[in-house]
Amino acid sequence: MDISVVIPLLNEDESLQELYDWIAKVMQSNRYLYEVIFIDDGSTDNSWKVIEELSEHNSEVKGIRFQKNYGKSQALDAGFELAQGRVVITMDADLQDNPEEIPDLYSLIVDEGFDLISGWKKKRYDNVVTKNIPSKLFNAAARKTSGLKLHDFNCGLKAYKNEVIKTVKVSGEMHRYIPVLAKNEGFHKIGEKVVQHQARKYGETKFGIDRFINGFLDLITISFLTKFGKRPMHFFGLWGTLMFIFGTTSAFYIGAYKLYNVYKGIKTILVTDNPWFYIALTSMILGTLLFLSGFIGELIIKSKSDEKHYSIREKLNF
Missing domain, CATH: 3.90.550.10 (Spore Coat Polysaccharide Biosynthesis Protein SpsA; Chain A)
Structure with missing residues (x-):
């Protein structure tokens, strides 16, 4: 034809x-x-x-x-x-x-x-x-x-x-x-x-x-x-990892700085009063979620079937 x-x-x-x-x-x-x-x-x-x-x-x-x-x-x-x-x-x-x-x-x-x-x-x-x-x-x-x-x-x-x-x-x-x-x-x-x-x-x-x-x-x-589309982990995993590393590094720095001040007897604010603590915590949570999104996306791509998103009622001459 x-x-x-x-x-x-x-x-x-x-x-x-x-x-x-x-x-x-x-x-x-x-x-x-x-x-x-x-x-x-x-x-x-x-x-x-x-x-x-x-x-x-x-x-x-x-x-x-x-x-x-x-x-x-x-x-x-x-x-x-x-x-x-x-x-x-x-x-x-x-x-x-x-x-x-x-x-x-x-x-x-x-x-x-x-x-x-x-x-x-x-x-x-x-x-x-x-x-x-x-x-x-x-x-x-x-x-x-x-x-x-x-x-x-x-x-x-x-x-x-x-x-x-x-x-x-x-x-x-x-x-x-x-x-x-x-x-x-x-x-x-x-x-x-x-x-x-x-x-x-x-x-x-x-x-x-x-x-x-x-x-x-x-x-x-x-x-x-x-x-x-074929590798969602390359996007979500990359940004998730970067955000998690940023959050973890920031949290480690805040904790180390607090311990150093305590050791030296320097008066300092509580860790929970430091705004950077919440920025670090949020970055770690978002980084984890982004990484998991990429991982789940990879699983969906591996397991998805070619399902049709429509329902045919009838056909003629096929």
């Missing part, structure tokens, strides 16, 4: 038929062997009914229905697990991503050997204040932190070599950082392509300004995981 198109969605029943027809037209005109995987992330409208109808008349249409809304990352992860295409294309279901871009994205992966191509919506039709400006700030921070020179990390239109999506595990809200996750797994040929942004035709956006706040928090998380 040439291409798998993975489409996560939430309450997009108005656009699904039009989107599929558009994708099918592009695929058939280029004679691709393909599948279209719709992942219904707990929709409360008629989205699943539309997917069922599409699958009845088109064998290449496949569907995954979540028990409830788990989020875009979990939807993509479910689609990635079942995708069979040599190249995997992700796009949103709201018609803001243009299926006409698929042949060029496919060519960049197959003919030019890229591992991942991220779309760049250079010209956008979103609100400048609530979406464009925060998006530019977010992408600038992501570039600086990750080292990837991409202009639009959050663009839903991306193309992947199959090996990439079978290696990368997406959870939480890390779908924004799939290029970073791919880089961390050793896929270094990552590029971008300017793609067309369509104005939303139906419904309303599912994302608000809070997604950028969450995005920055996730950026901090993934930056930490990039450096210490």
Whole structure:
């Protein structure tokens, strides 16, 4: 199979038929062997009914229905697990991503050997204040932190070599950082392509300004995981040890100084009246806790299983 198109969605029943027809037209005109995987992330409208109808008349249409809304990352992860295409294309279901871009994205992966191509919506039709400006700030921070020179990390239109999506595990809200996750797994040929942004035709956006706040928090998380995700003891153990040594040395000095003054008959304050005593004690406690955190983190990594953080209610055509 040439291409798998993975489409996560939430309450997009108005656009699904039009989107599929558009994708099918592009695929058939280029004679691709393909599948279209719709992942219904707990929709409360008629989205699943539309997917069922599409699958009845088109064998290449496949569907995954979540028990409830788990989020875009979990939807993509479910689609990635079942995708069979040599190249995997992700796009949103709201018609803001243009299926006409698929042949060029496919060519960049197959003919030019890229591992991942991220779309760049250079010209956008979103609100400048609530979406464009925060998006530019977010992408600038992501570039600086990750080292990837991409202009639009959050663009839903991306193309992947199959090996990439079978290696990368997406959870939480890390779908924004799939290029970073791919880089961390050793896929270094990552590029971008300017793609067309369509104005939303139906419904309303599912994302608000809070997604950028969450995005920055996730950026901090993934930056930490990039450096210490496999070896948390290298971070927690290091700082815990340093703090414990500082606290122990300080406590030893305070005690030795008190004993020296007592030996010399010099009047001095009680150890418990010395503020440095509490600083030393706090440092020792925090150092111990940090060290234990690193140790427990190592145990969790060694024993964790690849549990899925979503529940699939039903599948179609798999």
